[in-house]
Amino acid sequence: MKYVLSISIGAVTFLLICIAWLQSGGLARERMRSSRTPDEATRLLLTQVQARNWDKALSSLANTNDVDKASFVHDLGGSNGSLLTYATLEKFDVWPLHANEQQATVRAKLHYSTAVGPLDDVRDFQVQRAGDTWKVSWPAGKLEKPAPQVIPVNYLRWDVINRGAEDDWGVQNVDSPQVRIVSMNALQRPDRVVILGEIVNEDTIPAYINVGATLLRADGNAMAQENSFDKISHILLPKQVSPYRIDFPGVQLKDIKSVRMDAKSMLVPASADPVIAVNRQRLETDPLGKKVLRGELLNQSGQIVNIPHVLASYYDGSGKVIWVSDGYVDQELQPQIPVSFAVDLPDDIAPKVQNYHVTVNHFSSSHTS
Amino acid sequence: MRALVITVMVATMCCPLLASDLKAPATVVAGTDFVIASAESQGGTFYLIGPSLVSKREVQNGSEISVPGDEIKSAGVYTALLCSGAGCVSTDFYVKPSSPARLSLLAHPSRVRVAEPNAISAVALVFDKFRNLVVEPAQVEFQAVAGEAQPISQSRTAANGIAWIRLTSGKKEGPIKVGAIIGPAKELRVVRQVASDACNLRIKPEWAAGKFYVSTDPVRDCSGNAVPDGTVVSFTKTDRSGKTTVDAPVKRGIARVQMPVDGNARIFVASGVVTGNELNVTGKQ
Numbered sequence: 329m330k331y332v333l334s335i336s337i338g339a340v341t342f343l344l345i346c347i348a349w350l351q352s353g354g355l356a357r358e359r360m361r362s363s364r365t366p367d368e369a370t371r372l373l374l375t376q377v378q379a380r381n382w383d384k385a386l387s388s389l390a391n392t393n394d395v396d397k398a399s400f401v402h403d404l405g406g407s408n409g410s411l412l413t414y415a416t417l418e419k420f421d422v423w424p425l426h427a428n429e430q431q432a433t434v435r436a437k438l439h440y441s442t443a444v445g446p447l448d449d450v451r452d453f454q455v456q457r458a459g460d461t462w463k464v465s466w467p468a469g470k471l472e473k474p475a476p477q478v479i480p481v482n483y484l485r486w487d488v489i490n491r492g493a494e495d496d497w498g499v500q501n502v503d504s505p506q507v508r509i510v511s512m513n514a515l516q517r518p519d520r521v522v523i524l525g526e527i528v529n530e531d532t533i534p535a536y537i538n539v540g541a542t543l544l545r546a547d548g549n550a551m552a553q554e555n556s557f558d559k560i561s562h563i564l565l566p567k568q569v570s571p572y573r574i575d576f577p578g579v580q581l582k583d584i585k586s587v588r589m590d591a592k593s594m595l596v597p598a599s600a601d602p603v604i605a606v607n608r609q610r611l612e613t614d615p616l617g618k619k620v621l622r623g624e625l626l627n628q629s630g631q632i633v634n635i636p637h638v639l640a641s642y643y644d645g646s647g648k649v650i651w652v653s654d655g656y657v658d659q660e661l662q663p664q665i666p667v668s669f670a671v672d673l674p675d676d677i678a679p680k681v682q683n684y685h686v687t688v689n690h691f692s693s694s695h696t697s
Numbered sequence: 698m699r700a701l702v703i704t705v706m707v708a709t710m711c712c713p714l715l716a717s718d719l720k721a722p723a724t725v726v727a728g729t730d731f732v733i734a735s736a737e738s739q740g741g742t743f744y745l746i747g748p749s750l751v752s753k754r755e756v757q758n759g760s761e762i763s764v765p766g767d768e769i770k771s772a773g774v775y776t777a778l779l780c781s782g783a784g785c786v787s788t789d790f791y792v793k794p795s796s797p798a799r800l801s802l803l804a805h806p807s808r809v810r811v812a813e814p815n816a817i818s819a820v821a822l823v824f825d826k827f828r829n830l831v832v833e834p835a836q837v838e839f840q841a842v843a844g845e846a847q848p849i850s851q852s853r854t855a856a857n858g859i860a861w862i863r864l865t866s867g868k869k870e871g872p873i874k875v876g877a878i879i880g881p882a883k884e885l886r887v888v889r890q891v892a893s894d895a896c897n898l899r900i901k902p903e904w905a906a907g908k909f910y911v912s913t914d915p916v917r918d919c920s921g922n923a924v925p926d927g928t929v930v931s932f933t934k935t936d937r938s939g940k941t942t943v944d945a946p947v948k949r950g951i952a953r954v955q956m957p958v959d960g961n962a963r964i965f966v967a968s969g970v971v972t973g974n975e976l977n978v979t980g981k982q
Contacts, residue, residue, distance in 0.1 A: 510970060532928070566924075567928045567929050568944060568969075603943065606941060606942045608939040610940070628943075684940075
């Protein structure tokens with residue numbers, strides 16, 4: 329009898345281990361080891377990436393000796409506190425684009441789960457035949473690093489001393505910054521109402537801002553209330569303009585009588601650096617056929633920006649803001665090294681766009697802004 | 698304290714007919730000693746109930762009860778009550794604020810743009826030395842001093858303890874001291890006058906070490922004040938490589954950015970809602 333219990337426990341434990349192995353994609357990994365097709369080779373690589381097994385992933389490449397490991401890990405796993413270091417590759421979709429006997433191109437859509445929400449990345453992989461199997465050929469290249477140098481940064485900084493709790497009533501305090509909503513537009517989207525526009529800091533000091541909107545019914549009662557969350561640059565330097573967007577899922581514009589806007593501002597310590605240039609901006613169609621605004625970010629300061637966040641406002645011919653889109657960049661911004669970005673744009677909005685303006689939020693481990 | 702108040706209330710309700718036997722001055726100034734007279738020559742327990750104080754003490758001579766000024770610091774209606782073996786007698790009297798001795802000055806805003814009409818408000822609240830609001834009319838002298846200029850003074854009569862003034866900000870940036878004076882009391886606040894929006898914003902091209910820079914002329918408002926460092930100037934360049942935007946803060950009076958130029962480029966500049974001139978440049982080398 330006593331053996332039955334121990335055998336049962338052993339069997340259950342073994343069963344649980346098997347389930348865990350299957351759940352973690354072990355079966356898929358085993359199946360992919362063969363790499364008999366370009367798809368399978370790509371899946372094998374991405375499965376190793378998913379498990380963050382960099383050595384195995386690297387060894388599965390066709391050109392292992394040409395690939396710099398640091399560059400490979402940086403590209404797929406991030407570094408320097410970039411968004412990818414706070415992300416996991418949740419799943420991926422792979423499909424072939426074209427193939428011949430020796431070479432093939434495979435497109436993969438990588439779905440990352442990150443600290444700021446889901447992030448999709450579409451990549452085209454070159455796959456080569458090596459005997460009976462196929463292997464991914466990774467683009468050779470060294471991780472670009474800034475040259476050793478001294479970058480003088482005479483940055484501006486604002487510190488705040490507020491009235492103390494022990495001070496008498498009527499003792500002077502410093503006022504909150506003056507901010508103003510300069511434009512507001514309400515749009516009906518297929519599944520939601522979107523309130524968007526721009527806000528400016530009219531003051532001579534930095535402001536921490538947030539924009540909220542309350543939708544009012546015909547009877548004057550509030551229907552819904554939301555704020556811009558991360559679809560805004562929260563810290564605005566003097567005279568800086570930020571787009572904002574507030575989404576109301578499941579609401580119809582015809583049910584709304586009016587919108588009450590609420591711009592809140594607070595006095596916060598801030599820094600004027602880093603300055604980030606947004607170069608080579610252009611509207612394009614991506615490989616999936618979607619309209620995107622592409623460009624390059626260039627950190628002109630000497631400090632690493634860990635997580636850049638791009639905000640783009642689009643204008644029609646009359647200068648009215650017709651859309652605001654945003655996107656987090658998965659790579660960090662090293663000083664003086666350009667990093668590409670792309671933010672999407674709804675297909676029905678794209679033909680109306682006559683102009684656009686891009687701003688960049690930046691989050692650094694030493695400070696945020 | 699609750700038991701004492703209940704005792705006093707019960708005693709007050711039990712002897713309304715004897716109230717006239719206790720005589721206090723109709724009005725007393727806060728913080729001054731005074732005497733309550735009574736027909737009762739025997740001693741007893743004396744209660745004093747005010748807006749912020751209830752006191753109880755034994756008195757030997759009921760005909761003249763001295764009340765020290767310390768017991769009537771708060772302005773308002775007080776009830777005095779004397780209880781002895783014969784019953785209780787009470788009276789009400791009013792304590793008014795003493796002479797103005799303190800000010801609370803509210804100056805708003807703490808920052809104001811130059812040349813804004815009636816943009817600064819200063820509100821003075823007049824109190825006596827015990828923090829009672831002095832509701833009787835009193836003259837409050839307001840003063841404003843901008844930099845090294847002569848002070849400007851205006852007098853206002855406080856009504857119900859409040860006097861206020863509105864001021865137009867000057868044309869030069871810098872602090873303006875706003876003060877209010879009444880009797881021995883003087884309060885001072887500092888309002889910072891800051892530059893207004895940029896005016897006549899202009900940019901110029903520069904080539905240095907093979908790189909292309911765009912910089913502004915010193916950025917000033919329409920009164921000639923330099924906008925504060927940190928003010929963001931937005932540069933937008935369009936050439937055949939696409940569009941480039943840079944939000945650069947003003948440092949030492951100017952904003953300057955480096956931009957790559959590919960072929961013919963058009964460059965615009967803006968600061969807040971103000972736009973500047975347009976540059977047309979051609980890429981070099």
